[in-house]
Amino acid sequence: MQLTINGKVENLDVSTVLDVLKAKDIDPQLVAVEVNTQMIDQENLGTTSLKEHDKLEFLFFMGGGA
Amino acid sequence: MSFTEDQITRYSRHILLPEVGGKGQKKLSQAKVFVVGAGGLGCPVAYYLGAAGIGTIGLIDSDVVDLSNLQRQVLHHTPDVGRSKTQSAKEKIQALNPDVQVNTYEERLTAQNAREIIRQYDVVIDGVDNFPAKFLINDACYLENTPLVHGGILRFEGRVMTIVPNESACYRCIFKNPPPTGVVPTCQEAGIIGVVAGIIGTIQATEAIKLILKIGQPLTNRLLDFDARTTTFREIRVKRNPSCALCGPNASLTELIDYDEPEACAI
Numbered sequence A: 001m002q003l004t005i006n007g008k009v010e011n012l013d014v015s016t017v018l019d020v021l022k023a024k025d026i027d028p029q030l031v032a033v034e035v036n037t038q039m040i041d042q043e044n045l046g047t048t049s050l051k052e053h054d055k056l057e058f059l060f061f062m063g064g065g066a
Numbered sequence B: 001m002s003f004t005e006d007q008i009t010r011y012s013r014h015i016l017l018p019e020v021g022g023k024g025q026k027k028l029s030q031a032k033v034f035v036v037g038a039g040g041l042g043c044p045v046a047y048y049l050g051a052a053g054i055g056t057i058g059l060i061d062s063d064v065v066d067l068s069n070l071q072r073q074v075l076h077h078t079p080d081v082g083r084s085k086t087q088s089a090k091e092k093i094q095a096l097n098p099d100v101q102v103n104t105y106e107e108r109l110t111a112q113n114a115r116e117i118i119r120q121y122d123v124v125i126d127g128v129d130n131f132p133a134k135f136l137i138n139d140a141c142y143l144e145n146t147p148l149v150h151g152g153i154l155r156f157e158g159r160v161m162t163i164v165p166n167e168s169a170c171y172r173c174i175f176k177n178p179p180p181t182g183v184v185p186t187c188q189e190a191g192i193i194g195v196v197a198g199i200i201g202t203i204q205a206t207e208a209i210k211l212i213l214k215i216g217q218p219l220t221n222r223l224l225d226f227d228a229r230t231t232t233f234r235e236i237r238v239k240r241n242p243s244c245a246l247c248g249p250n251a252s253l254t255e256l257i258d259y260d261e262p263e264a265c266a267i
Helices: A017-023 B005-010 B021-030 B042-052 B085-096 B114-118 B131-143 B194-213
Strands: A002-005 A008-011 A031-035 A038-040 A055-060 B032-036 B056-060 B101-105 B123-126 B148-154 B157-163 B222-227 B232-237
Touching: A017 A031, B021 B194, B032 B042, B042 B056, B042 B085, B042 B194, B056 B085, B085 B101, B114 B131, B123 B131, B123 B194, B131 B148, B131 B157, B148 B194, B157 B194, B194 B222
Parallel strands: A002 A055, B032 B056, B032 B123, B056 B101, B123 B148
Antiparallel strands: A002 A008, A031 A038, A031 A055, B148 B157, B157 B222, B222 B232
């Protein structure tokens, strides 16, 4: 299905948010996920189904400052 | 208070702005900003806030200046290597602008001291280099109802978000808990292009000034990500998370947490 991930349109054979993370080899512990501006709780990544044209934002930790 | 002739000259380019004027400059001179960390972000933030005539700047950092800091921590100069960062920063800010009172805290921000210190300030700036401290600052600012300008930098990237407690999304609305220790690289491990600290720090200082003057639109409910490699900013819309343990309707966090301290990115 066609998804917009961090502003880029991509075609992925996935059904849930967790599938996208797996397909992209992203550790779910290291990312906060927003689907259509809604934050998805970590425990719901595998049960959150995606539909055509959903907009996903993967927000990675950025901890530096010094 | 009224301004001296020198002060009117010093701040004339501010006073010329209709959004600032004499009244706004007076607000700045009465404002108190607490900058956590006198490093990569803290230096540009405190330098510009000092130049802008912020009345009181609080600076907390327990580190001493290291030679590897000087590539980006612009308040510290070569002869300062080995000296306390807060003292080094205080001297430069006051040399630039003697109007500014600089309160220094040569210690770490902890669950024990955070709320008591933050309570004394109007705006807080996150310029720290580790997640336990970022969560501690977020939580303490929420509990003290004090606006916070969050910042983060790594490699060629940076991020800013302004948090107004009870009005906009907090850091925990996005990131529930700190990542496991050691899985997210620090600046010390992964590097940081020095200028990114300046870009992100000056945006943080801008946000603080806007909050004090109540002008424009704050960077709330928006995460601003910057990538120096492509010189692009991305704005990610965020909103308050109903399941946020700190600011959600069923919040469970009512006290500060001292997470296990990872090795500090003491650079």
